[in-house]
Amino acid sequence: MTRISRTPQWLYGWLLLLPSAVLLIAFTHYPIVRTLYNSFFTTPRGRIPARFIGLENYQALLHDEIFLRVLVNNFLFALGTIPASVGLALLMAVWVNGTLPGRALARTSFFTPTVLPMVAVANIWLFFYTPQVGILEKMLAPFGIHGVNWLGDPSTVLWCLAVMAVWKEAGFFMIFYLAALQGVPPDLTEAARIEGAGRWYCFRRITWPLLMPTTIFVLLNATINCFKLVDHLFIMTKGGPDNASSLLLYYIYETAFAYWDTAYASTLTVVLLGLLALTALVQFLYLERRAHYR
């Protein structure tokens, strides 16, 4: 006992923090700072060392048509996937929260896409979209729609990927909504029913406001995911045709590890981090005020 008391308390604190601090600093904090630092320099090539160029990389960004293209793509992808997957998740959760026969089976099947790895999902959906022999072709042929190269046409490719992403994501978000719905006491809806509230009124005035914390959480995750999930691009399109399906993170990958322009990739990464931080901030500041936490 006496030996322990002689060792300063703060040393124990730091020793306990050390393992996780080392990992966090080495793999998270240092890379972030280093990325920011690199974005102000040129890319070192061979014997030519990196040279400080201030904001030149950021200026180049504004004239980079591919960057603007992937930014718009990412925005459209977000628009196509976030409301659809969150809405679908809520719908499925409300549905399987009720008393329907085969409820466990419905829950499981909704959740299945989530447990599949994205690479496997991409391969499956690649077959769906294949021209001539794909399932989509077969299904739409009776309606006179055939010969569409779904993933080869710049006007359809992004939406095809969005549909797949919704299919993959909705089940995951459903789980959160389902958990939240089960946490809403049945007394509340019963009290509302006695007052004469219909199903829709109950949902709008009681269930939906009580789900708000979950909605914020799910929206935030959906936003992060639509920037983060690019695995399918490697399998299905490689960002093509003509960058029509490329997303910001995929473009960063290409710039860094295909073109080896690490400084410019750092610049893009800083922009991506900034965008994510901004959306998180907006969602928390705006929605948080309207949410009720129990």
Add this chain to the structure above:
Amino acid sequence: MSEPSASECRGVGISLRSVTKIFGAFTAVNDVSLDIAPGEFLVILGPSGCGKSTLLRLVAGLESVTSGSMLMGGADITALPPADRRLSMVFQSYALFPHLSVRENIVFGLRLRKRGAQEVAERLEIASRLLGLGELLDRKPSELSGGQQQRVALGRAIVSKKPVCLMDEPLSNLDAKLRNSMRREIHALQRTLGITMIYVTHDQVEAMTMADRVALLDGGRLVQHATPAELYSRPQTVFAARFIGTPPMNLVPLHEAEGGAALEPGGAVVLPGVPGKGVLLGVRPEDIVLAPGGLPARVLDTEFLGADLLARCALAGGEVLVRLPGKREVAGGDGVRLVLPPQALHFFDAASGRRRDDILCGA
């Protein structure tokens, strides 16, 4: 549905006719028939799992009956949805909407029914004055104490001006002291408003103090429907006798003897003229008197309760509890003489548990 006018807001009568509710293989409410007078305070009393909450939910329309019918003010309401039954309900959990302020909680139903702003304000004003909620109107339920939440739940029931109010164990989440004052408050409120009240509880004190009449349930069946006084003085079954009264009534099996009943096989006749076979003698602890000439008994132990003293006594091979004034100086091991006053004795059939009014003790 049209809103009842002010005169209609006084209570209306309710009749239950052979109401039965079966969940799968479990019969929760079994053939219950009851008449509740307009403006009456009915307490549905029973142990947990006796079907009292289910019965209330059937009246509310939150569950549908398996068979039987329900009338309100003479009209059949069996198939009506809860909102059309002209009743309000206070839940055990209060069921306050956590994201709405006290004000919004109280006027939730009025908003829903699109009442005019002035009417809403007036009714809110009346309810908040009646319940002393004035300063709490802008708070959220989570910022209120249990008693305050209870008042808000009452407020929501009051502003709806429905002629019938249902309450499901509304006081069970409050501490003992608050429960006493809220009990009185709810009772006074029901009297003031003149509404018909159906109040579910497992607490016999609440039932005895508040009720005009008590419906005692056991295993889904109606055991006795009577005033609190009658329930206490003339319990119809052994269950009713044991359930009402603290400590419960003493029940002693009688034995047949020459010319009357004995307390033990082959013992002396203590109840002349009483048939001993298959009969249970019931006597409340507070009715037993210590007096010379009584039955000889020995005090096993005592419990001092302040005003009273409970003495557990060995009497003729059995045990009885005796409630004595707290000043009585009796201790374990003492020999005492117990008098069972004939007018305070109850007799029950040992097999069916039913009261036997045909037996009179002529001692």
